[in-house]
Amino acid sequence: MENNNIISSEVDKYLSGKMNNAEKIGFEDKIANNPELKKELDFQSELIEAIKTARKAELKARLNKIPTQHLTRPSYKNILKIASGIAIVGGIVAYLVSLDNNPSENKTSSLDKKIVPIAKKESVVNKELESNSGLEVINEHKIVKTSSSNIKKVNKNQKSIAKKTDIELPDFTDLAHESISNSNDDVPSDKFLKDAPLHKSDVEVAIVKDTEYKFHYKNHNGKLYLLCDFKGKPYDIIALNNNNLKQLYLFFDNQYFEIKNNKIQATPLKTFKSPEIIKQLDKVRNHQ
């Protein structure tokens, strides 16, 4: 027993690096000629490794408890994914507002200055809506470049088509009561995504550029106003239905932002942390 203790101490000293060179050489000679000692050395070495691993795990657990700012920056891979347009599907609706057949300059002139136009190419819009009429899920989305400088009322024809696809076009006259922006109305506006509503939704969205707010949103009369300048980049609005409660999210620049439905004042669009929700949203976006 005493002998064992001496061996243990010697091994311990060796493994802790506390032997001088002469001791070390002497000990290594002993190991070479003594299988029992070699066995003990291996055993002790394993123990010490395990103690070190346990301490490392303890330190890591300590660090993991420290609150840190969650990064929402997307990975390069994801950026590529988005850039190639693979991921931009699913979710819900950003819809198009197009030209009216009866432009009433008097009626819309004040709006023109407030809202950046969303869509002009009526034919494109109608074509797409018609081709999908009667479908609950639209399987294709198109990026429609808009260039109009006018906001017009939606005509009846468009409304009826929109109804079929569960997309209701907004009545922008409501915005006349809002003092949202002073936009430069002849600037060509955003690329606009008309996306597939995997979740049937009657959400109405309007984009308002050049407001005093940067990257905000607000709800008004059941419509969602995005007070954002997307600078021509694609974006998407996704709805998640949980227990019949619909929660909207904006996907832009490879990040998700939460949109609450009770904000009547301009509210900054904020990212959020829940990895579970991000996972669900990714799933919806990658659905096709």
Added chain:
Amino acid sequence: MTDIDIIEGIRKGDEKLIDFLYKKNYKMMVNLIVKNNGSEEEARDIYQEALIILWQKAKSDDFVLSSKISTYLYSVCMNLWRKELERKSRHTNDAIEKGEYLDNDKNESARIIHECINSLGDTCKQILMYYYFDEMSMNDIAEKLGFANADTAKTRKYKCKQELDKLVKSRYSAKDFQD
């Protein structure tokens, strides 16, 4: 607090300093890995490893801080991440199959030892960890754990180690018996 103060504190085993450093440099280090194709989880893991390396190295008498701590952490993170990427690219099915049997056996002993360490009393665990991992002197261990002096710490360490040896050996022989 200067970098020199921090290193001095780390040498004495002040764990609050590792918390402080972790928070202070988190964004920069994690971003570094994320920008180099890592996930945030991987980035956090690598950054924690780098901090633990600093924690250990700073204890050594040879350690000289020749740059800012953040620069030091940055280069350790980069090296660790480069190694991790190499490891990932080498990791083929062949390699897994080859090491399978050996690993199973090793894992089993590691599990037994891990359980034995956890069954030690808290003070015993701390002494052994401070001694073997943190490489703290018996004086510092005595101070940290409130022992009368370094000799007491040394005796306690010896007894704790003996206890662990015994525990593991008895589990090993029980295992051999079962086999």
